[in-house]
Amino acid sequence: MSSTVKVAPMETPARRTALAAAAAASLLLTATACSSSGSGGSGAKSSDAGSAAPAPSVSNDLQTDYQNTVKAVLPSIVQITAGSSLGTGIVYDNKGDIVTNAHVVGSATSFQVTLSDQSKTLTASLVYSYPTNDLAVIKLTNPPSGLKPAVFADSSKVEVGQIVLAMGNPLGLSSSVTQGIVSAVGRTVSEGKSQENPQGATIPNMVQTSAAINPGNSGGALVNLSNQVIGVNTLAALDSGEGGGQAPGIGFAIPASTVTNLADQMIKSGKVTDSGRAALGISTRTVITTGGDGKETGAGVVSVTSGGPADKAGLKAGDVITKLGDTTIDSSATLSEVLASEKPGQQVPVTYVRDGATKTATVTLGTLG
Structure with missing residues (x-):
């Protein structure tokens, strides 16, 4: 089973506008302080008067690649305002469809979309939100001419070590770009519960990156130097230590092939008709021992x-699932993680407890809706 990381979505809706204003103020104060310390006769002098520090050596070819990719892809990146929440979206086609995260749209059905050049703020409406994979599509009410759809990569060709750029609107700072590498592929990650998804989303096959992903980057693009979107920026890892803050250099993106598969279904049918993910057809909660150690x-x-x-295999409400295949199940989250690695149509043994007796049933997995 793939390793699973504790993660958090990048938006906290009620604070987004305030964070943007605070970030802008902080940047202004920093710039002013630097400017003040660098001017006037009382500033500190270099011990090597008359000589300047040499400029850092940069590969002109690599720098040009970075700049060309930014110029090519950034016009496809938009800012989405959903109530008090700010997030990012990617222009999907010239008909005005924009792909983003489900947690960016939240429970909203109408949005304000600002293009990358800040020339226009446009209205958009919800096409469909699929919290199970944390993806959504919204559509511009009146798409302008000249929209530039992004090009999505083949996820099977993404390799560890590839240089990538994360594009979005962190803290409301529009059209920001950070750089890093693909740190790993095939990660299974679980995000916290939300109003839209009470059990939380467990997402398989995620791309892990070292490129900085901050609040507001959600729904933005993780891009290779061939000007292709390899994933939709979605989550940041949380430090499991004291404080539980964001773990720097560990972010996750939904792979491009998953994005295009689900987005195409949403646009065509107004919903996801085939997620390609396995399901048992049940809702669950974690069972915890009482009167003892509180163990799951x-x-x-x-x-x-x-x-x-x-249902077809004979499971009933009140049963407690303790194993799927050869994997011990100690919580609802673990069950979701194991199912994320399975495929619809597979037959798997499910071990469960009913009225104190342990039983096993063979279940033919269905498709997650």
Whole structure:
């Protein structure tokens, strides 16, 4: 099973506008302080008077590649305002469809979209939001001419060590770019619960990157130097130590092939018709021992979809799933992580406890809706 990392979405809606203003003020104060310390006769002097520090050596070819990629892709990056929340989106086609994260749109159905050149603020409406994979599509009400859709890469060709750029609107600082590398591929990550997704999203096959991803970057583009979007920036890892702050240099993006597959379905059908992800057809909650050490012991079945995979295999509400295949299940989150690595149509043994007795059923996995 893929390793799973504790992560958090990059938006906190109620604070986004305030954070943007604070960031702008902080930048202004920093610039002023630097300017003041560098002017006037009382400033510190170099011990090597009359000589300037040499400029750092930079590969002109690499620098040119960076600049060309920014020029080519940044026009496809937009800022999305959903109530008090600011996020990022990527122009998907010339019809006005824009792909972003489900947690960026939240529960909103109408949006303000600002193009990368800041020339226009346009209205948009929700096409569909799919919190299960933290993806959404919105559509401009009156798409302007000259929209520049992004080019999405083949995720199978993404390699560890590739140089990448993250483009978005961190803290409301529009059209910002950071750089890093692809740190890993095939990560399975789980984000916290939300109003839109009470059980939280577990997303497989994520691209891990060292490029800085900050609040407001969500829904933006992770781009290679061939001017292709390799993923949609979505999550940052949390430090599990004291304080639990954001872990620097560890961010995650939904791979491009997943994005195009799901976005095409949303645009064509107004929903996701085939997620390609396995499901049991149940809702669950984590079961914790009482009167003892409070240890998590399994995934308790809260409800079973009539006619679904679990129902057909004989599972019922009240059962506690303790194993899927050869993997021990100690919580709802663990069950989601294991299912994320399976495929619809597979037959797997499910071990569960009912009325104190341990039983096993073979379930043919269905498709996650």
